Amino acid sequence: MADSSRRPVTSYDVAKLAGVSQSAVSRAFTEGAKIADSTREKVHQAAATLGYRPSFIARSLITRRSNLIGVVVPGLVNPFYAALLDALSHALNQMGYRVLLFSMLQDDDTDPILEEVLRHRVEAVVMVSSSLSSHFSYECQRSGLPVLLLNRTNDSATVSSITSDNVGGGAAIADFLLAGGHQQLAFIAGRDSSSTSRDRETGFVQRLAQRGAAPIMRETGDWSLMGAMAATRRLMASSSPPDAVFCANDMMAIGALNVIVGEMGCLAGRDISIVGFDDIAMGAWPLFNLTTWQQPLTEMVASAIAILRAQLAQQDCAPVQCQLPGKLILRGSARIPAILPDFSDDPLPPYRA
Amino acid sequence: MADSSRRPVTSYDVAKLAGVSQSAVSRAFTEGAKIADSTREKVHQAAATLGYRPSFIARSLITRRSNLIGVVVPGLVNPFYAALLDALSHALNQMGYRVLLFSMLQDDDTDPILEEVLRHRVEAVVMVSSSLSSHFSYECQRSGLPVLLLNRTNDSATVSSITSDNVGGGAAIADFLLAGGHQQLAFIAGRDSSSTSRDRETGFVQRLAQRGAAPIMRETGDWSLMGAMAATRRLMASSSPPDAVFCANDMMAIGALNVIVGEMGCLAGRDISIVGFDDIAMGAWPLFNLTTWQQPLTEMVASAIAILRAQLAQQDCAPVQCQLPGKLILRGSARIPAILPDFSDDPLPPYRA
DNA sequence: TTGAAAGCGCTAACAA
DNA sequence: TTGTTAGCGCTTTCAA
Numbered sequence: 001m002a003d004s005s006r007r008p009v010t011s012y013d014v015a016k017l018a019g020v021s022q023s024a025v026s027r028a029f030t031e032g033a034k035i036a037d038s039t040r041e042k043v044h045q046a047a048a049t050l051g052y053r054p055s056f057i058a059r060s061l062i063t064r065r066s067n068l069i070g071v072v073v074p075g076l077v078n079p080f081y082a083a084l085l086d087a088l089s090h091a092l093n094q095m096g097y098r099v100l101l102f103s104m105l106q107d108d109d110t111d112p113i114l115e116e117v118l119r120h121r122v123e124a125v126v127m128v129s130s131s132l133s134s135h136f137s138y139e140c141q142r143s144g145l146p147v148l149l150l151n152r153t154n155d156s157a158t159v160s161s162i163t164s165d166n167v168g169g170g171a172a173i174a175d176f177l178l179a180g181g182h183q184q185l186a187f188i189a190g191r192d193s194s195s196t197s198r199d200r201e202t203g204f205v206q207r208l209a210q211r212g213a214a215p216i217m218r219e220t221g222d223w224s225l226m227g228a229m230a231a232t233r234r235l236m237a238s239s240s241p242p243d244a245v246f247c248a249n250d251m252m253a254i255g256a257l258n259v260i261v262g263e264m265g266c267l268a269g270r271d272i273s274i275v276g277f278d279d280i281a282m283g284a285w286p287l288f289n290l291t292t293w294q295q296p297l298t299e300m301v302a303s304a305i306a307i308l309r310a311q312l313a314q315q316d317c318a319p320v321q322c323q324l325p326g327k328l329i330l331r332g333s334a335r336i337p338a339i340l341p342d343f344s345d346d347p348l349p350p351y352r353a
Numbered sequence: 354m355a356d357s358s359r360r361p362v363t364s365y366d367v368a369k370l371a372g373v374s375q376s377a378v379s380r381a382f383t384e385g386a387k388i389a390d391s392t393r394e395k396v397h398q399a400a401a402t403l404g405y406r407p408s409f410i411a412r413s414l415i416t417r418r419s420n421l422i423g424v425v426v427p428g429l430v431n432p433f434y435a436a437l438l439d440a441l442s443h444a445l446n447q448m449g450y451r452v453l454l455f456s457m458l459q460d461d462d463t464d465p466i467l468e469e470v471l472r473h474r475v476e477a478v479v480m481v482s483s484s485l486s487s488h489f490s491y492e493c494q495r496s497g498l499p500v501l502l503l504n505r506t507n508d509s510a511t512v513s514s515i516t517s518d519n520v521g522g523g524a525a526i527a528d529f530l531l532a533g534g535h536q537q538l539a540f541i542a543g544r545d546s547s548s549t550s551r552d553r554e555t556g557f558v559q560r561l562a563q564r565g566a567a568p569i570m571r572e573t574g575d576w577s578l579m580g581a582m583a584a585t586r587r588l589m590a591s592s593s594p595p596d597a598v599f600c601a602n603d604m605m606a607i608g609a610l611n612v613i614v615g616e617m618g619c620l621a622g623r624d625i626s627i628v629g630f631d632d633i634a635m636g637a638w639p640l641f642n643l644t645t646w647q648q649p650l651t652e653m654v655a656s657a658i659a660i661l662r663a664q665l666a667q668q669d670c671a672p673v674q675c676q677l678p679g680k681l682i683l684r685g686s687a688r689i690p691a692i693l694p695d696f697s698d699d700p701l702p703p704y705r706a
Numbered sequence: 707t708t709g710a711a712a713g714c715g716c717t718a719a720c721a722a
Numbered sequence: 723t724t725g726t727t728a729g730c731g732c733t734t735t736c737a738a
Contacts, residue, residue: 008417008474008496010715021725026717036723051495056472057413058715062730064361066410071454076435077634086429089456093466098473101424101454103442113446119409120451121361142404143361225638254638262639281430285578285607286615287640363731374709379733389707411731415714709738715730722725 009052018046029054060121069308070117070125072102072110078223078251079280080295084128084150087301095305097123104130106223111136118143124308126150129196132159146311150304151295153195153321160311160319162303164326166196169293170203170246172328172341173275177244178211179337182273186217186242188231188252194223197248200277204246217242221252228255236264243272244334250276250283250292257288257333273334289332296324362405371399382407413474422661423470423478425455425463431576431604432633433648437481437503440654448658450476457483459576464489471496477661479503482549485512499664503657504648505549506674513664513672515656517679519549522646523556523599525681525694526628530597531564532690535626539570539595541584541605547576550601553630557599570595574605581608589617596625597687603629603636603645610641610686626687642685649677 011025018025020039027033028043047053060066069092076082089099100122102113110127114136117125124146132140132147137158140147149161177185187204190197208216219235221228228247232255235242247253253276260266260274268274269289276283276292283290303322311317330336364378371378373392380386381396400406413419422445429435442452453475455466463480467489470478477499485493485500490511493500502514530538540557543550561569572588574581581600585608588595600606606629613619613627621627622642629636629645636643656675664670683689 008715012715022715023717023725023727024723026715027724030717034723039723051492053468053472055414055474055715057410057419057474058730059717060410060730061408061414061715061732062717064730068453076429076439077432079430079432079435082429082432082435086456089454093455098469099454100421101442101452102446103439115406116451119406121408121410139404258639262642286611289615361731365731375731376709376711376733377707379731380708383733387707392707408731411714412733413714414716414731415733417714707738710736712733712735714732714734717730718728720725720727722723 008055009050011052011054013050014043014046014052017050018042026054064121066121066123067097068100068120068122069097070100070102070114070120070122071128072104072113072117072125072130073128074104074106074130076103078249079282080151080250080278080297081128083280083297084301087297088126088128088150088304091301091305092308095309109133114140118145123312124148126304126308127152144315146308146317148304148307148311150300151196155195157321158319160307160321162300162307162322162324163196164295164300164324166199167203169277169295169326170200170205171207172203173246173277173293174204174207174211174213175341176328176337177246177273177275177334178208178213179339179341180244180273180335181337182244182335183214184217184240184242184244185213186219186235186245188219188221188228188235188245188247188256190221190223190248190252192220197223200248221247221255223249223252225251225255225258228252229259232256232259233263236260241272244275245272246275246277248277250278250280250290252276253290253292253333254282254288257290268333269335275334279329283329284331291331291334292329294327294329296326299324361408362403364405364407366403367396367399367405370403371395379407417474419474419476420450421453421473421475422450423453423455423467423473423475424481425457425466425470425478425483426481427457427459427483429456431602432635433504433603433631433650434481436633436650437654440650441479441481441503441657444654444658445661448662462486467493471498476665477501479657479661480505497668499661499670501657501660501664503653510674511672513660513674515653515660515675515677516549517648517653517677519552520556522630522679523553523558524560525556526599526630526646527557527560527564527566528694529681529690530599530626530628530687531561531566532692532694533597533626533688534690535597535688536567537570537593537595537597538566539572539588539598541572541574541581541588541598541600541609543574543576543601543605545573550576553601574600574608576602576605578604578608578611581605582612585609585612586616589613594625597628598625599628599630601630603631603633603643605629606643606645606686607635607641610643621686622688628687632682636682637684644684644687645682647680647682649679652677 014025015022027035028040129151147159153161219231221231279294367378368375380388381393482504500512506514572584574584632647
């Protein structure tokens with residue numbers, strides 16, 4: 001009954017015990033194969049006795065399908081990434097794929113990792129908020145491997161991407177803060193090298209300029225809580241500190257809140273307005289009560305899945321740039337204007353394959 | 354130069370182009386194989402031209418080593434799990450393994466998932482805070498697959514586990530709150546079915562009883578922020594609300610803080626003491642400033658790696674139960690007694706293989 | 707140092 | 723419905 005011999009049980013062992021051919025064993029474990037119930041039963045019995053389970057490795061070799069999707073995430077301290085990964089991995093598992101995970105440090109070079117991923121013959125690669133070198137973009141393209149950037153765009157339009165409308169979000173926040181009567185605005189950027197941060201800033205600053213607002217103050221928070229805390233302290237130490245701060249993501253907004261409320265004892269929403277970007281769950285907690293721009297996480301993942309399905313089904317599928325609308329979530333960390341600006345642009349619907 | 358034919362490039366294609374045998378190609382991509390530099394160079398050249406990379410699938414089939422470790426996590430909303438996964442996946446990547454990730458819903462049955470994992474021929478399984486059915490424990494054992502429970506124990510000693518001293522932590526918190534002169538203590542449990550929660554509660558309650566304290570109030574918070582918020586509201590609605598609440602993890606403690614500070618306007622550490630368990634990064638933020646029991650995350654992951662190394666190197670390695678010491682992190686959410694109790698038990702050192 | 711040849715455990719024709 | 727056979731792309735003897 002037990003084995004103890006370290007040689008793993010193969011379909012031949014099962015075949016011998018069940019008194020059938022090896023291919024019968026294969027069929028017994030294949031969904032919808034033509035096989036008699038009695039045979040399948042015999043095989044399963046024998047398999048259970050021996051502790052046999054089909055090897056996906058051998059199967060992959062012949063079917064040329066690994067059932068693996070490579071997922072690259074930039075560390076999981078940012079709850080938005082953690083939430084994205086969680087939702088994505090569930091959805092992928094649901095459709096029968098397994099996730100080969102790579103957690104990177106934020107400034108790692110992804111190329112060596114991607115090289116590894118490709119050797120595993122993943123059927124697609126999803127990069128969460130990470131950038132793809134043009135070299136690897138080319139490598140993936142020529143091996144016909146679908147690549148999907150989630151929460152990030154790429155200059156070259158050779159890979160698909162899903163983002164929400166960062167520029168529009170930044171602009172809407174400008175309108176919102178102006179409507180609230182704020183005088184001295186500030187922006188805390190993620191990183192200067194990040195296109196995501198730049199888009200949000202561009203939308204914000206351009207709209208402000210259009211409306212004739214004064215120039216803003218600006219700091220960089222390195223996308224992190226700590227970085228944003230330091231940035232906020234610098235901002236507030238100014239001779240004319242801002243009365244409103246827009247942070248390029250929620251983590252940094254919460255960092256700002258921690259300094260302004262926790263360290264300085266100010267009341268956010270009255271003494272100063274803080275606005276974030278992402279709408280992570282934490283922002284809704286009473287102690288933060290963060291006004292923010294919501295990125296439609298569920299729709300982003302749904303679109304990711306739809307795009308992947310399409311690319312997996314049909315190779316040489318054209319890359320898709322999918323941009324989803326977000327929306328302002330009004331909570332208490334920023335003053336609410338008497339008359340709210342109209343945010344109803346014409347939002348793009350989620351991508352459907 | 355390019356291919357366009359969807360058939361993936363194999364070592365034969367490279368061999369032909371380079372004018373060598375297929376086995377030469379294999380050697381050119383094998384660390385420390387006996388091959389002339391000139392040959393290796395030719396092969397790499399040809400490989401680059403064709404966009405060839407060795408298939409781990411084919412290699413795995415013959416070497417019987419997948420280089421894959423299955424990692425099961427119970428969802429990533431809890432930052433402690435996210436941090437654990439992050440650290441673990443880095444360490445595993447470092448030692449040349451890839452992570453096959455499964456994110457479960459908290460009350461999912463892990464068995465069907467594990468069945469899948471085994472078919473991928475993972476070389477070990479790490480289960481983060483998830484339980485293993487005795488059936489699967491047996492299955493893994495008989496296929497000689499190392500299993501490691503991280504942040505969880507198992508009744509049967511057939512699999513390895515790494516935990517911190519939950520009972521001791523609970524007891525230390527009892528001492529700490531008693532020393533602070535608190536009268537009416539409360540405990541918010543994770544789940545009644547969770548051994549982790551029970552251990553922390555047992556340590557807490559037994560020490561309280563030893564010291565002749567009054568019986569405590571008790572609620573269940575479902576390990577979640579929302580659950581803990583509801584539990585805290587129930588607790589505080591009592592005719593004699595507690596003056597100190599010990600929560601079975603930090604997420605729940607932060608939930609309690611959100612209700613007590615954010616909703617009720619109390620001052621934690623003065624009006625009421627809140628203590629958590631885990632020491633997630635968030636607890637240190639000024640707005641929470643959470644007093645808590647630290648689980649030694651880094652050491653837990655280091656021990657996990659050490660144990661895995663041992664089990665991967667030598668099959669039929671005996672399972673190890675590793676319990677690491679934690680420590681109290683004094684911050685502002687709980688009153689600090691004039692005289693601090695002595696917490697210096699004799700802590701177990703981290704496991705070394 | 708190289709090449710020829712034999713599999714790793716399975717799927718997928720094909721024939722019976 | 724079943725068994726026979728030929729690989730999937732690689733590593734690894736074994737001879738040369």
